[in-house]
Amino acid sequence: MISPCTPIEPSTEPYKKQDFRSNLRFDRSKVLGMVVEFLKLLSHLCYVRKDGSSEWEWDEELYARVKDLAHILSLQLSSWEERLSAANAELDKIRADRQQIENDMRDLTMKAPREFYEKALFELNARRRTVELERTDILDVLARVRNALREGARVKWPVGTPKKRQPPVLPQPETRPSCPSVQDGGSISSRSTKPLGSEIEGLLSQGKF
Amino acid sequence: MKSEHKALSRSEITERIDDTERSMRDAEEKLEEAVDDEDVVHNTLENLDFSTTEEGGRDTRDLIEAAGDAVDTAIDERDDVLDKAQDESTEIEEDLAERAETAKENERTAVEGQERLHVRDALDQIMRCVEAIRSEDAFLEENKEQTRASHEASVDHRKALQARHGGG
Numbered sequence: 001m002i003s004p005c006t007p008i009e010p011s012t013e014p015y016k017k018q019d020f021r022s023n024l025r026f027d028r029s030k031v032l033g034m035v036v037e038f039l040k041l042l043s044h045l046c047y048v049r050k051d052g053s054s055e056w057e058w059d060e061e062l063y064a065r066v067k068d069l070a071h072i073l074s075l076q077l078s079s080w081e082e083r084l085s086a087a088n089a090e091l092d093k094i095r096a097d098r099q100q101i102e103n104d105m106r107d108l109t110m111k112a113p114r115e116f117y118e119k120a121l122f123e124l125n126a127r128r129r130t131v132e133l134e135r136t137d138i139l140d141v142l143a144r145v146r147n148a149l150r151e152g153a154r155v156k157w158p159v160g161t162p163k164k165r166q167p168p169v170l171p172q173p174e175t176r177p178s179c180p181s182v183q184d185g186g187s188i189s190s191r192s193t194k195p196l197g198s199e200i201e202g203l204l205s206q207g208k209f
Numbered sequence: 210m211k212s213e214h215k216a217l218s219r220s221e222i223t224e225r226i227d228d229t230e231r232s233m234r235d236a237e238e239k240l241e242e243a244v245d246d247e248d249v250v251h252n253t254l255e256n257l258d259f260s261t262t263e264e265g266g267r268d269t270r271d272l273i274e275a276a277g278d279a280v281d282t283a284i285d286e287r288d289d290v291l292d293k294a295q296d297e298s299t300e301i302e303e304d305l306a307e308r309a310e311t312a313k314e315n316e317r318t319a320v321e322g323q324e325r326l327h328v329r330d331a332l333d334q335i336m337r338c339v340e341a342i343r344s345e346d347a348f349l350e351e352n353k354e355q356t357r358a359s360h361e362a363s364v365d366h367r368k369a370l371q372a373r374h375g376g377g
Contacts, residue, residue, distance in 0.1 A: 093258050097269065104253040108276075109242040110283055113250060116276035123268045 020086035021134055028141050031076050035148045038069045045155055052159035063155070063162035070152040077145050080138055087135040094128045219348055222305070226356055229298045233363040236291035237370070243284040244370050250277040284374055291367055298360040305353035312346040 045062055048054040098121060105117040217225075250273060259270050316339055323335045 097257050100253060100256050101269075101273075104249050107249045108246050110246050110280065112279035112283060113246055113276035116272050116279060117253075120269050120272035120276075123272060127269075 020083040020090070020138075021131075024083075024134055024137065028137055031073075031080070031141055032144060034069065034073060034076070035144050038066070038073060038148050039151065041066050041069065042151055042155060048158055050158045052157070060157065060162045061165055063157040064164040066152060066155065067157070067162060068164075070149060073145050073149055073152075077142065077149065080141050080145065084135065084138045084142060087131055087138055090131050091128065091135065094124055094131065098124045098128075222349075222352060226301060226352055229294065229301055229356070230359045232294040233291065233298060233359065236287065236294045237363060237366050240284065240287040240291050240367070240370050243280055243287050244373050247277070247280045247284065247374060250280055288367070288371070291363070295360060295363055295367070298356060298363065302353055302356045302360060305349050305356060309346055309349035309353060312342050312349060316342040316346065 041062065045066065046054055046056065046059055048059055048063070052060065054060075101117055101120055101124070105114060105121075108114045108117065253273050254270070254277070257269065257273065259266050319335055319339045319342060323332065323339065326332050326335060
């Protein structure tokens with residue numbers, strides 16, 4: 001979850017295919033935190049009229065932030081799709097190596113090298129299991145990000161591109177009037193126990209919006 | 210008759226030659242198996258994809274290389290066994306050559322003695338003795354030649370295997 005103490009720092013470095021597992025857990029936790037915040041932000045969005053007017057003056061700001069975060073998530077999606085591709089390639093390679101070792105082991109006549117081949121097969125099996133688990137994690141991230149982006153695609157600022165105003169101090173959520181949600185018509189207070197202002201401040205403190 | 214060797218029957222000599230040839234053949238087969246295994250390990254190392262950055266890739270390579278080390282050790286050991294078997298063959302060949310030389314010497318001595326004999330019975334005895342010595346000599350020469358041929362074939366085979374091992 002995003003908070004001022006745990007800044008989101010989505011990687012902007014080019015993804016290296018050989019390092020698909022590099023920082024996998026850390027990156028996974030980061031991106032899932034972003035997904036949670038994105039969905040929370042979506043849940044705070046209120047209905048806006050076709051002319052862009054709404055009951056709360058900061059609604060356009062929220063829409064703009066949703067748009068920005070959706071963009072960041074879509075970049076993450078590409079990165080994680082590359083990770084998946086690399087994990088698949090590694091699994092293919094492990095399968096090919098395993099096949100090669102099994103075939104060659106059948107041709108060995110001495111016991112001593114056969115024992116090392118058996119150890120190599122054992123090691124390859126262990127590696128395959130590890131990569132399969134990592135691949136499962138990657139698939140999980142992809143499913144969650146895709147789902148979040150699908151949710152995000154359902155909301156749209158009605159008049160062009162929503163503008164950010166970057167206020168130095170955001171209004172507190174209690175100053176916001178109750179409004180019908182764009183998602184399911186619920187109210188803000190019924191969907192979030194955390195002050196919206198502090199969440200948005202947290203996001204702002206990351207410099208992402 | 211003078212003899213520097215322990216007297217052996219023909220069957221004992223044949224058995225000894227057969228045993229040594231069998232030892233050489235077994236040692237050659239074992240060495241060839243090890244060299245074949247070495248080719249297998251080389252093939253594995255050439256065909257595995259070690260491009261991964263993961264420790265797993267390095268572990269796999271280390272294990273296959275350890276298999277190669279085990280094969281190398283076996284090749285050295287088996288080559289030593291073959292070397293000993295070939296040494297044994299050489300000793301037999303030399304032993305047969307000495308025995309054949311002794312037989313020839315005995316034949317010369319017998320023929321010289323035959324020239325000095327005048328008694329019919331004694332002459333018959335020495336003639337039978339010369340025939341026996343000639344037969345013995347032929348037997349020894351034949352087996353010496355067989356041993357030499359086997360030894361040479363084994364040496365050639367060993368050289369070919371060592372070339373494969375060295376070339377691998």
